Amino acid sequence: xxxxxxxxxxxxxxxATVAHAVEVLxxxxxxxxxxxxxxxxxxxxxxxxxxxxxxxxxxxxxVQGG
Amino acid sequence: MTSxxxxxxxxxxxxxxxxxxxxxxxxxxxASRLIMGxxxxxxxxxxxxxxxxxGTEITTVAxxxxxxxxxxxxxxxxxxxxxxxxxxxxxxxxxxxxxxxxRLAREALGTPWVKLEVISDERTLLxxxxxxxxxxxxxxxxGFVVLPYIGDDPALARRLExxxxxxxxxxxxxxxxxxxxxNPHNIELIVEAAGVPVILDAGIGxxxxxxxxxxxxxxxxxLASAVTRxxxxxxxxxxxxxxxxxxxxARLAGRIPRRRYAEASSPAIAAGAHE
Numbered sequence: 001x002x003x004x005x006x007x008x009x010x011x012x013x014x015x016a017t018v019a020h021a022v023e024v025l026x027x028x029x030x031x032x033x034x035x036x037x038x039x040x041x042x043x044x045x046x047x048x049x050x051x052x053x054x055x056x057x058x059x060x061x062x063v064q065g066g
Numbered sequence: 067m068t069s070x071x072x073x074x075x076x077x078x079x080x081x082x083x084x085x086x087x088x089x090x091x092x093x094x095x096x097a098s099r100l101i102m103g104x105x106x107x108x109x110x111x112x113x114x115x116x117x118x119x120x121g122t123e124i125t126t127v128a129x130x131x132x133x134x135x136x137x138x139x140x141x142x143x144x145x146x147x148x149x150x151x152x153x154x155x156x157x158x159x160x161x162x163x164x165x166x167x168x169r170l171a172r173e174a175l176g177t178p179w180v181k182l183e184v185i186s187d188e189r190t191l192l193x194x195x196x197x198x199x200x201x202x203x204x205x206x207x208x209g210f211v212v213l214p215y216i217g218d219d220p221a222l223a224r225r226l227e228x229x230x231x232x233x234x235x236x237x238x239x240x241x242x243x244x245x246x247x248x249n250p251h252n253i254e255l256i257v258e259a260a261g262v263p264v265i266l267d268a269g270i271g272x273x274x275x276x277x278x279x280x281x282x283x284x285x286x287x288x289l290a291s292a293v294t295r296x297x298x299x300x301x302x303x304x305x306x307x308x309x310x311x312x313x314x315x316a317r318l319a320g321r322i323p324r325r326r327y328a329e330a331s332s333p334a335i336a337a338g339a340h341e
Contacts, residue, residue, distance in 0.1 A: 006131040025134050031141050032132060033174035040169045058131065060170050064104040064113065064140050065128025066156035066183060066290070 003055045012051060019046040021057040032061050087318070089286055091263050092179060092211040092232040094150075096123045099280070100310045101152070101265065103290025104128075106242070107299065110138045116293050117147050119303035126152040126181050126288065129171050141175075152213070154181035159194070161201035168205055180205060181235070181267075181288075182214040191241040195222050199229065206230035215267050218252040224259055233262050235288065238279065239269030242291040246275040250282055257283035273302075273309035280313025281321065 003010055005021050012020055018034055018041050026032065034041045035058040041049050051057070088095040102122040107113035117125060125144050144151050153171030158164040161184060168180040182201055186194040193215050199222070205212045212231045216222050223234040236256055239245035246269060247253060257264050263286060266279035270289040279287045287310050296302035 025132050031139065031174050033129075033170040033172075035166060035170055038166055040166070040173055042173060058170075060129045060167075061132045061174060062127040062139075062141050062151070062153065062171070063130045063133075063136075064107060064110075065130070066103050066105055066126045066154035066181065 001051065001053050003051050003053075003057060005057045006059055016051050017047055018049040018051065018057065021051060022046060022059055025059050032059060034059055087314070089263065091124075091286070092213075096150075098123045098307075098310075099286040099314055100276075100307055101126065101286055101288040102149075102293070102303075103288060104140055104294070105156075105290045106294035108294075110140065110143050112299050113140070113294065114143050114147070116299040116303040117143070117149060119300045119307065120293065121307045122149060124150045124152050126154045126290075128154055128156045129167050129174070130157075150179075151175055151177060152179050152181050153177065154215075155183050155201075156185075158184050159186070159197070160184065161197045161204065164197070164201040165204050165208075168201075168210060169208070172210070178209055179211040180213065182212050193217055193237070195219065198222075199225060202226055202231055203229050213265065218249045218256065220252060220255040220259060223256045223264075227260060227262050231262065233265050233285075234260060235265045235267035237268040238266055238275065241268045242295075243269055244271030244292060245269050246271050247278055247282070250278065253279070253282045253284065270306075273305040276306050276309040277313035277316070280310055281316050283317055286310075 001012055003012055005024055037056050088097055089099050098121050100120055100122050102117055102120050102125045104113055104127055127140055153175055155164040155167040158167055164184045172178055184194050184197040184201055185191050198214050202212050202214050206229055213233045213235055214226050214231050215235045218236045226234055238247035264284045265286045265288055266284040267288040270276050270292045276287045293299050293303045
C-alpha cells in the first residue's frame with residue numbers, strides 16, 4: 001500500500017501498522033511521537049493500529065529550537 | 067506611593083515570595099528564574115556549555131519530523147544536565163497545528179507542559195493572538211500546563227490567565243531581534259494585573275535587557291539567541307544568570323524614585339558653610 005511518512009511517499013506491505021512506518025525511519029522509540037492523519041497514536045497502540053491506503057504518518061521528535 | 071500600612075497588592079505579595087524566593091510555576095518550584103531556549107546553538111557541545119553556565123532548570127525544545135541522519139539528541143543534553151524539558155510549538159501558524167504539536171510533544175516527552183507559540187508570519191515571527199487564544203483554551207481543556215507566548219498586550223494576558231494558562235509570556239521585541247524591551251510600560255501593566263507568573267520571552271539582546279525584565283517585575287526570563295548567537299555563548303549565559311539574579315534582587319529591594327533634581331546623600335550643611 002502507498003502511504004506518506006514525514007512527507008515522503010513510501011510503499012509498505014498490506015497489513016502494515018504504525019509501528020512498521022516508524023521502523024522505516026528509526027529503531028529508537030524514546031522521545032518519538034506519531035500522528036496518523038493528524039491524530040496522535042499512543043505508543044502502546046502502534047503495533048495494533050493498521051495503516052490504510054494514502055495514510056499520512058508523521059513521526060516527530062524534539063530538536064533544538066524556540 | 068506605598069507604605070507598609072497599606073494593603074499589599076497581589077503583585078507585592080507575589081514579589082515577597084517564599085523565604086528562598088523560588089519561582090513557583092505550574093505547581094512546581096525552581097531556584098533559577100532563567101529559562102533557556104535551544105535555537106541557534108552551533109552545536110550540542112556549545113549548547114551544553116551554555117546551559118551549564120546559565121544555571122537554568124527549564125529549557126525549551128521544538129518538535130520536528132524525525133531526521134534519521136541527525137547526530138546526537140538535544141534531549142540527551144538536557145537530561146544529562148537534569149534540566150526540565152519544556153516543549154514548544156514553534157513553527158505553528160494555526161491553533162490546530164499547535165494543539166496537535168502539543169499533543170505529540172506530550173506523547174514523545176511525557177510532559178503536559180507546553181510553551182504555546184503560534185506565529186502570524188515568517189518575517190516578524192510575531193505571535194497571532196487569535197490563534198494563540200484558541201489553542202490555549204483547547205489545551206487547558208485537555209489538561210496541559212500552558213505557557214503562551216504573546217505580544218506585550220495586557221488585555222490578552224488577562225484573558226489568557228482567565229482561560230487557565232499557568233503563566234503568560236509577553237515578548238520584549240521580536241524573536242531573535244535583540245532589540246530588548248520596546249514597551250516596558252506594557253510589561254509593567256501585565257505584571258501589575260497578573261495572578262500567574264509573567265515570563266519575558268523574546269527580544270533579549272544582552273544582560274541589561276534581562277535585568278530590566280526582572281526589575282519591571284517579571285517572574286522569569288526566557289532567552290535563546292542572545293546566548294546561542296553570542297560570540298562566546300558560555301560567557302553570555304553566565305552574564306544572563308547574574309543579570310536575572312541582580313534584576314530580581316533589585317525588584318525585591320525596591321528602587322528609589324526617579325527625581326528631576328539632585329538629592330544630597332551627604333549632610334545638607336558642611337561644617338563652616340554659610341557662616
